[in-house]
Amino acid sequence: MSHLLEVKDLKVSYHSYAGEVQSVRGVNFTVDTGESVAIVGESGCGKSVTAKTIMGLIQTPPGEIKKGSQILFEGKNLLDMNEKEWQAYRGSDCAIVFQDALAALNPTLTIGRQITEKIMIHTDMNKEDAMKEAERLLTLVGIPNPAKRLKQYPHEFSGGMRQRAMIAIALACQPKLLIADEPTTALDVTIQADIIDLLKDLQKEFQMAVIMITHDLGIVADIATKIVVMYAGKVVETGSNYDVFYNPRHPYTQALLRAVPRLDVEEDQELESIEGTPPNMIAPPAGCAFCTRCKHCMKICQKMEPPTYEFEDGHTAQCWLYHEYAQK
Amino acid sequence: MKKFVLKRFLQMALVWILVSMFAFAIIYFAPGDPLYMYMTPGATGHKLTEAELQAMRESLGLTGNVFQQYAAWAQKMMHGNWGISIQTKENVLSLILGKLPCTMGLMGASMVLSLIIAIPLGLIAGTHKNKLSDNIISALTYVGVSMPAFWLGIMLVIIFSMQLQWLPSSGMRSIGVNTTWDLVKHAIMPSIVLSMNNMAVFVRYIRSNTITQMEEEYVLTAVSKGISKKGIMYGQVLKNCMLPVITVVGSRFGTLVTGSFIVESVFNWPGLGTLAMSAINNRDYPVVMGITMFSCTILLLGNFLADILYGFADPRIKIGKE
Ligand SMILES: Nc1ncnc2c1ncn2[C@@H]1O[C@H](COP(=O)(O)OP(=O)(O)OP(=O)(O)O)[C@@H](O)[C@H]1O
Numbered sequence: 312m313s314h315l316l317e318v319k320d321l322k323v324s325y326h327s328y329a330g331e332v333q334s335v336r337g338v339n340f341t342v343d344t345g346e347s348v349a350i351v352g353e354s355g356c357g358k359s360v361t362a363k364t365i366m367g368l369i370q371t372p373p374g375e376i377k378k379g380s381q382i383l384f385e386g387k388n389l390l391d392m393n394e395k396e397w398q399a400y401r402g403s404d405c406a407i408v409f410q411d412a413l414a415a416l417n418p419t420l421t422i423g424r425q426i427t428e429k430i431m432i433h434t435d436m437n438k439e440d441a442m443k444e445a446e447r448l449l450t451l452v453g454i455p456n457p458a459k460r461l462k463q464y465p466h467e468f469s470g471g472m473r474q475r476a477m478i479a480i481a482l483a484c485q486p487k488l489l490i491a492d493e494p495t496t497a498l499d500v501t502i503q504a505d506i507i508d509l510l511k512d513l514q515k516e517f518q519m520a521v522i523m524i525t526h527d528l529g530i531v532a533d534i535a536t537k538i539v540v541m542y543a544g545k546v547v548e549t550g551s552n553y554d555v556f557y558n559p560r561h562p563y564t565q566a567l568l569r570a571v572p573r574l575d576v577e578e579d580q581e582l583e584s585i586e587g588t589p590p591n592m593i594a595p596p597a598g599c600a601f602c603t604r605c606k607h608c609m610k611i612c613q614k615m616e617p618p619t620y621e622f623e624d625g626h627t628a629q630c631w632l633y634h635e636y637a638q639k
Numbered sequence: 640m641k642k643f644v645l646k647r648f649l650q651m652a653l654v655w656i657l658v659s660m661f662a663f664a665i666i667y668f669a670p671g672d673p674l675y676m677y678m679t680p681g682a683t684g685h686k687l688t689e690a691e692l693q694a695m696r697e698s699l700g701l702t703g704n705v706f707q708q709y710a711a712w713a714q715k716m717m718h719g720n721w722g723i724s725i726q727t728k729e730n731v732l733s734l735i736l737g738k739l740p741c742t743m744g745l746m747g748a749s750m751v752l753s754l755i756i757a758i759p760l761g762l763i764a765g766t767h768k769n770k771l772s773d774n775i776i777s778a779l780t781y782v783g784v785s786m787p788a789f790w791l792g793i794m795l796v797i798i799f800s801m802q803l804q805w806l807p808s809s810g811m812r813s814i815g816v817n818t819t820w821d822l823v824k825h826a827i828m829p830s831i832v833l834s835m836n837n838m839a840v841f842v843r844y845i846r847s848n849t850i851t852q853m854e855e856e857y858v859l860t861a862v863s864k865g866i867s868k869k870g871i872m873y874g875q876v877l878k879n880c881m882l883p884v885i886t887v888v889g890s891r892f893g894t895l896v897t898g899s900f901i902v903e904s905v906f907n908w909p910g911l912g913t914l915a916m917s918a919i920n921n922r923d924y925p926v927v928m929g930i931t932m933f934s935c936t937i938l939l940l941g942n943f944l945a946d947i948l949y950g951f952a953d954p955r956i957k958i959g960k961e
């Protein structure tokens with residue numbers, strides 16, 4: 312079975328004066344056509360860096376994508392592509408929506424121009440047709456009065472409308488994969504729900520694969536078919552939405568879930584925060600990165616990195632607890 | 640728009656009045672006497688008596704304390720009377736307007752020159768941050784800002800007028816010659832010297848602006864749409880880099896005015912600067928005051944125009960509507 316996207320042993324570092332920041336330290340996951348995958352994890356665990364690498368947005372230097380990393384898109388390794396191939400891939404095969412649409416849109420160009428320029432690069436439509444297409448896209452993402460809106464600048468839009476416009480840009484040219492990097496974090500709660508619903512609808516309608524990056528487990532439960540949990544630059548657990556929520560395997564995932572209230576439980580719940588802080592990414596620990604905060608930490612956890620254990624239906628976890636000699 | 644213009648005009652009037660007060664006070668308290676040339680037996684061999692001097696002072700409005708003198712000057716000014724030169728007995732305003740085209744020509748040429756050279760250099764340096772081309776350009780801008788105009792002017796004269804004999808060393812026209820080429824030849828060195836400082840400032844400004852713009856997130860969005868590097872530079876970044884330059888150009892009119900005083904003296908360019916220098920040396924108070932206030936007006940209008948232009952150019956600023 313071939314996947315739409317297959318990230319294999321991805322390692323990305325940033326070189327700074329303080330030393331080499333190992334932002335991503337060997338990430339593996341796959342995305343299938345039409346699938347919606349959520350990447351969750353604490354701030355600074357490497358989610359955005361992973362997303363940017365898939366889009367080819369890492370500046371080298373200061374960034375460095377380590378040798379041996381692979382990102383296969385429809386079987387082709389993106390990291391071997393030249394600039395021309397990247398340009399063809401970006402936008403037409405894969406698109407990204409950033410968190411802060413105000414910063415992500417060019418303040419001095421009209422929304423129309425910012426949509427049509429993408430359409431005109433990837434198709435041979437003329438300006439007029441591209442404008443019509445842009446109008447259709449704005450309608451599609453639920454922006455009223457699209458003809459008028461096309462002539463306006465980003466600052467004339469409200470926050471929610473701006474994010475919709477951003478999604479319209481991403482949707483232009485019908486990418487097979489849409490990456491949304493915390494698309495709702497900057498928005499009001501009510502508007503957040505609208506944007507998530509919109510993404511869900513669009514995903515169904517176009518059979519588009521979506522990678523949703525978020526802190527918000529509520530969004531994850533709502534939208535994802537598959538969940539990838541990241542910690543300190545690594546994937547610690549992957550599995551279907553149901554498996555991860557109802558049968559979390561990794562102590563980090565378990566702790567994450569204890570930190571949010573469950574809606575399916577009637578009685579009073581005690582919420583727990585995760586004690587401690589994530590490790591320094593300049594000098595990551597030799598063993599499991601979570602061991603200093605883990606309740607079940609064993610001797611081996613401090614010395615050696617845990618291998619990946621696989622359970623039912625592709626549910627995986629990187630944790631020594633699942634070694635056959637570990638006490639149950 | 641109307642409101643904005645009105646507000647700005649009120650502000651400008653206030654600044655103008657304050658400047659006139661300061662300038663007047665400085666001139667009043669500065670040592671020297673406009674009648675000095677009448678007190679020493681010069682070429683005429685004629686020395687005025689104390690009574691004659693006093694009569695002269697009165698006729699020139701040079702009696703009374705600083706407030707009285709300022710009030711007299713301001714009153715005349717309000718009626719559009721810029722006064723009479725003590726030296727030449729000419730009307731100050733017509734004296735200034737007569738010299739204006741020469742100075743404006745020089746300033747215009749040097750402004751255009753500095754922008755034509757600074758824009759590409761600034762963009763190259765900004766897009767090649769910390770590479771060789773950036774280092775060379777940045778080093779040159781340090782030289783540009785730190786080189787005194789009079790020194791550069793003298794060096795150019797030594798090299799191009801005295802050694803190579805390519806360009807005339809002073810004046811605006813050769814006697815008896817009335818061609819454009821002759822005028823251009825005279826203008827080349829003064830324009831270069833006058834443009835140097837602004838050029839360096841513009842290069843540094845455009846460079847740092849380009850660097851900040853290139854790091855903005857909208858550039859990442861543009862890359863993620865599949866736009867080429869060149870397309871991003873010209874289609875996205877260039878406009879945002881150049882917009883604030885309009886304001887900077889407006890704010891550099893001040894340097895242009897003071898710079899032109901020095902450059903005109905070095906090259907004996909018959910403009911406002913030369914007029915100002917001779918007026919200052921001879922304590923020709925009405926002319927000094929006139930030129931100061933005239934320069935002040937140009938400066939204020941320059942800034943005002945730059946703001947208006949910026950408002951039209953940048954969609955985020957809405958002074959055009961309302
Ligand atoms: N341009 C950069 N230069 C240096 N270090 C960087 C850069 N971008 C990211 N990093 C580092 O890489 C690590 C991972 O960052 P990343 O932005 O991927 O985190 P994240 O998981 O997206 O967090 P958040 O939830 O806050 O967005 C962080 O430690 C960060 O300091």
Ligand SMILES: [Mg+2]
Pocket residue numbers: 358359360492
């Ligand atoms: Mg992030």
